[in-house]
Amino acid sequence: xxxxxxxxxxxxxxxxxxxxxxxxxxxxxxxxxxxxxxxxxxxxxxxxxxxxxxxxxxxxxxxxxxxxxxxxxxxxxxxxxxxxxxxxxxxxxxxxxxxxxxxxxxxxxxxxxxxxxxxxxxxxxxxxxxxxxxxxxxxxxxxxxxxxxxxxxxxxxxxxxxxxxxxxxxxxxxxxxxxxxxxxxxxxxxxxxxxxxxxxxxxxxxxxxxxxxxxxxxxxxxxxxxxxxxxxxxxxxxxxxxxxxxxxxxxxxxxxxxxxxxxxxxxxxxxxxxxxxxxxxxxxxxxxxxxxxxxxxxxxxxxxxxxxxxxxxxxxxxxxxxxxxxxxxxxxxxxxxxxxxxxxxxxxxxxxxxxx
Amino acid sequence: xxxxxxxxxxxxxxxxxxxxxxxxxxxxxxxxxxxxxxxxxxxxxxxxxxxxxxxxxxxxxxxxxxxxxxxxxxxxxxxxxxxxxxxxxxxxxxxxxxxxxxxxxxxxxxxxxxxxxxxxxxxxxxxxxxxxxxxxxxxxxxxxxxxxxxxxxxxxxxxxxxxxxxxxxxxxxxxxxxxxxxxxxxxxxxxxxxxxxxxxxxxxxxxxxxxxxxxxxxxxxxxxxxxxxxxxxxxxxxxxxxxxxxxxxxxxxxxxxxxxxxxxxxxxxxxx
Numbered sequence: 001x002x003x004x005x006x007x008x009x010x011x012x013x014x015x016x017x018x019x020x021x022x023x024x025x026x027x028x029x030x031x032x033x034x035x036x037x038x039x040x041x042x043x044x045x046x047x048x049x050x051x052x053x054x055x056x057x058x059x060x061x062x063x064x065x066x067x068x069x070x071x072x073x074x075x076x077x078x079x080x081x082x083x084x085x086x087x088x089x090x091x092x093x094x095x096x097x098x099x100x101x102x103x104x105x106x107x108x109x110x111x112x113x114x115x116x117x118x119x120x121x122x123x124x125x126x127x128x129x130x131x132x133x134x135x136x137x138x139x140x141x142x143x144x145x146x147x148x149x150x151x152x153x154x155x156x157x158x159x160x161x162x163x164x165x166x167x168x169x170x171x172x173x174x175x176x177x178x179x180x181x182x183x184x185x186x187x188x189x190x191x192x193x194x195x196x197x198x199x200x201x202x203x204x205x206x207x208x209x210x211x212x213x214x215x216x217x218x219x220x221x222x223x224x225x226x227x228x229x230x231x232x233x234x235x236x237x238x239x240x241x242x243x244x245x246x247x248x249x250x251x252x253x254x255x256x257x258x259x260x261x262x263x264x265x266x267x268x269x270x271x272x273x274x275x276x277x278x279x280x281x282x283x284x285x286x287x288x289x290x291x292x293x294x295x296x297x298x299x300x301x302x303x304x305x306x307x308x309x310x311x312x313x314x315x316x317x318x319x320x321x322x323x324x325x326x327x328x329x330x331x332x333x334x335x336x337x338x339x340x341x342x343x344x345x346x347x348x349x350x351x352x353x354x355x356x
Numbered sequence: 357x358x359x360x361x362x363x364x365x366x367x368x369x370x371x372x373x374x375x376x377x378x379x380x381x382x383x384x385x386x387x388x389x390x391x392x393x394x395x396x397x398x399x400x401x402x403x404x405x406x407x408x409x410x411x412x413x414x415x416x417x418x419x420x421x422x423x424x425x426x427x428x429x430x431x432x433x434x435x436x437x438x439x440x441x442x443x444x445x446x447x448x449x450x451x452x453x454x455x456x457x458x459x460x461x462x463x464x465x466x467x468x469x470x471x472x473x474x475x476x477x478x479x480x481x482x483x484x485x486x487x488x489x490x491x492x493x494x495x496x497x498x499x500x501x502x503x504x505x506x507x508x509x510x511x512x513x514x515x516x517x518x519x520x521x522x523x524x525x526x527x528x529x530x531x532x533x534x535x536x537x538x539x540x541x542x543x544x545x546x547x548x549x550x551x552x553x554x555x556x557x558x559x560x561x562x563x564x565x566x567x568x569x570x571x572x573x574x575x576x577x578x579x580x581x582x583x584x585x586x587x588x589x590x591x592x593x594x595x596x597x598x599x600x601x602x603x604x605x606x607x608x609x610x611x612x613x614x615x616x617x618x619x620x621x622x623x624x625x626x627x628x
Contacts, residue, residue, distance in 0.1 A: 052528055072531040079532045085525050089547045098543075099533030148533055 004029060004063050006152050006184045011048060011058035020044045020208040022058060027152075027184040031175065032213075033195045034188045036205035042188040045205070046154040049186070050077045063151055078150030080158045084141035086129045092140050093125050099148040115143045119177060135166040142174065146181060153178065153185045159194070171197035172354050179355065196220075196237045196272055197352040235274040236320050238349065242269050249292075249346060255317025260292040260346040265354065272353030279348040280322035282311060283341045284332055291343040295320070299338045302329075313342055394605060401598045409599030418584035419603060425496060425580065426564035429503035433511040433560050438553065441515035442541070446524070463509040470506055471573025478574065498575030503564035510559035518552020519545065551618050558615045562608055581607075 005028050012021035020041040036042050047053045049060055051072040060068045067075050086095050096112050103111065116122040119139050124132065132140065138158050145153065159167045159174075175198050178185050187198050195202055195216070202220075203213040212219060220237055240252035242265045252259050252271060265271055286294060297320060301312035309329045313320040320342050334340060409415055443449075444456060462470055478492035478501055479485050485492055492498055522545055530540040546553075568582040576583060581604055589597035 050532060071536070072528070073534050073536050076534075077532060079529075081525060081529070083525070085523070085529045087526060087529075087544060087548075098530070099535070101534065144533070 004151050004183050006049070006186075007059075007061040008045075008049070009059045009061065011045075011055050011060065013044060013048060013053065013055050015044075018208060020048075021055075023208075023210060025203065025210060025213070027186060027201075029182055029184060030200040031178055031185040031187060031198050032201045032203055033199035033216075034186055034203045034205055035190060035195055036188075037190060040205045041208040042190075042205055043156055044208075046079065046156050046186065046188060049152070050079045050154055051075050076149075076151045078145035078148065078153040080138075080141055080145055080153070080155040082157050082160045084137040084158070086132075086137055086140055086144070088129050091129065092127050092132070095129065095140060096144045096147050098144065112143075112147065115147055118180075119143050119173070133166075134162050135170055138162065138170060139173075142177065146177070150183065152183055153181070155185065155187045157189050157191075168193075168197075168350075168352070171352065174198065175353065175355070192235070193274060193352055196235075196274060235276050235350075236280070237272060237274060237352075238318065239270060239272040239353070242267050242271060255315070257295055257315055257318050259295075259349070261349045261351065262346055263351055266356060270353075270355045271351055273349035274352050275320075275344060275349045277310065277321045277323035279344050280320060281343040282322050282324060282328075282332065282334065283343065284334075284338075286341050289343060290345065292346040293342075293344050295342045296339060297342050299334060299336055299340060302334070302336060313340070397598055397602055397605070400595065401602065402595075405595065406599045406602065409596075410603075414579065415581075415584060415600055415603070418579045418581045418600075421496070421499070421578055422565050422581040425499045425503055426507075426561050429500050429507055429564045430511070430557055430561040432500070432504050433508045434553075434557060437508055437511040437556075438515050441512045442519050442545070444512075444516045445519035459512050460509050462506050463513075467506055467567065467569025468573060469569075471502055471570035474501060474505055474570060475573055492574075494575050494577055496575075496578060499571055499578070499580055502570035502574040503567050506567050506570050507560040507563040510563050511553075511556040514556025514559060515549065515553045518549040518556070521552065522548045554618050555615055558611050558618070562611045562615075565607060565611075566604070 005026065007027075008023050008025040010022040010024060012019065012023070014020075018039075018041070023045065034042050034045065044053070048055050051067075051070060055068065058068070059066050062075070062077075086092075087098065090098065093112060096115065097108050100108055100111075112125070113122060116125055119142065121136065121139050121143070124136060124140065129137070129140075141158070155174075159170055162170065171194060178198075187194070189195065199216045201214065202216055204211045204219070216237075217239070238252075238254060238259055240254035240259060242250055243253045243258075244251040245263075245265050245267060248262055248264060250261050250263050250265050250271070252261065252273075259273070261271075261273055281289075281291065286296075295313075295315060295318065297313035297315045297318065299311060300314045301310075303310040303312070304326060307326050308323055309326050311322045311324060311329070311334060313322065322342060332340075440455075440459070444452065444459070465473075475493065476482060477484055478498070480493060490497060492501065526544050526548060527540050530544045531537070535543060565580075566582055567580070568586060571580055572583060572586075579587065581600065585597050585600045585604065588600055
């Protein structure tokens with residue numbers, strides 16, 4: 001299932017005190033993460049696409065056909081909410097086959113088994129909903145949604161209610177499954193790390209309007225507006241290809257730069273790392289320390305914030321931000337255009353993304 | 357020992373004891389007030405009289421008539437009342453408040469007044485009475501009309517509360533998964549609200565069995581079990597009516613036991 005495309009044309013919805021749109025957006029076979037602060041209209045966009053609410057103006061076009069006036073059930077849309085809303089009177093298997101039509105029982109069983117295997121939850125097949133953990137419920141909910149073969153998938157912060165380790169794990173699994181499924185996905189969140197974990201593209205929604213849209217790297221590095229920097233205030237995002245992985249140490253290639261991190265990953269796969277600016281050390285000279293990553297970069301921007309300074313660095317392929325005290329900057333004498341060394345330990349980055 | 361004295365003398369402990377005692381006495385008095393008349397039946401009732409009453413054909417007929425008419429009335433209330441309850445729970449429309457008030461009218465009206473109102477519509481000299489060649493009064497149909505009217509709020513209110521307790525998001529999910537509104541209602545809303553609806557069904561049925569005032573106005577004959585109790589008491593005094601009363605009590609207790617079992621199941625349901 002490839003080549004599907006969703007298009008929103010001048011989509012508008014007015015509420016008392018808030019207007020969404022007019023919104024123009026095109027989503028191809030990719031995961032588009034829609035980011036915005038609370039009240040920016042993210043969920044409204046999903047509700048308009050799914051038909052839960054009707055627009056005042058504009059069109060929703062899916063796979064070349066206008067679906068603006070179709071009923072919810074005839075749109076072939078998959079929608080995952082913050083709460084999984086698995087039907088409590090049905091078990092896991094019955095939940096998954098709920099939306100399936102015209103398949104004989106044996107075919108249904110084989111089909112469901114394949115989906116459950118793919119999500120690695122076959123063992124839950126005959127379990128009651130009441131006994132599942134939050135993470136398991138979201139996985140079952142995703143399988144139930146995929147079972148009806150939707151033409152587009154909408155996800156409204158489905159991991160919001162989960163604990164942080166489960167969320168981290170599920171983000172990577174969700175991306176793996178969703179990329180394999182190959183339909184347009186709109187994933188709504190206000191969390192920066194979910195953007196890095198899942199996005200091919202990012203759309204920034206602010207006060208009911210799309211402020212910016214583009215590929216992940218372009219959006220993150222642009223910091224084009226106050227709002228974008230408000231969302232992406234945190235970590236450095238580094239994505240690269242695994243060229244070596246053994247004994248729990250992985251080396252990734254980012255252009256001509258090499259970055260070491262912990263973990264075992266398949267050679268050739270791409271992984272994404274988050275690195276906190278506080279974990280980046282700076283030096284004028286190449287000094288020998290326990291840090292496994294030493295990168296020579298140019299200072300391209302200095303932003304002073306009270307007693308701290310953000311130092312923006314750039315190599316041919318890497319963009320890094322380091323946070324140091326103003327006193328440290330003065331002591332080192334760091335100025336715009338300087339060539340300096342950025343260092344961080346292999347243990348510092350957090351893996352947020354894995355694409356085989 | 358020292359600890360126990362300390363606990364006893366704390367003001368909180370003292371207050372709680374007084375509170376418990378007062379409430380225990382009041383609650384006990386209430387239970388005694390409700391249960392004593394029932395227990396008292398066994399002191400008044402002679403086994404021979406009971407057996408004699410049980411073999412009286414009019415008691416058996418009244419008993420059977422009540423079972424049948426109450427069941428039909430409850431089914432009628434369910435057929436018309438459940439969709440109404442769903443509308444009241446889910447749909448926002450002008451005049452909803454008024455409809456909600458109308459629904460509870462049979463609950464707050466004295467049953468005799470309800471019966472009188474029904475007579476005005478279904479009586480032999482009414483428009484409907486003249487228009488249809490049917491015996492609306494003094495007939496089984498009259499009993500059913502009266503019971504349906506009086507029992508309707510129990511079914512509607514219980515079902516409405518039950519529908520309101522079902523998160524609408526389940527219905528949205530079902531629609532997104534490809535089910536139309538009717539399929540969503542049958543496969544999701546109804547199963548999730550079923551316990552509350554069954555409770556309403558039982559309450560409406562018990563109310564129909566026990567109905568007297570409206571039924572007397574609409575159809576004194578044929579006798580339902582409640583009218584039989586009334587007549588036995590009028591003709592032969594309390595001792596004559598006691599066996600039939602006991603029969604009604606047993607029947608109601610069975611229905612209430614089912615009601616409580618369902619309520620317990622409902623309480624055990626997971627909350628989402």
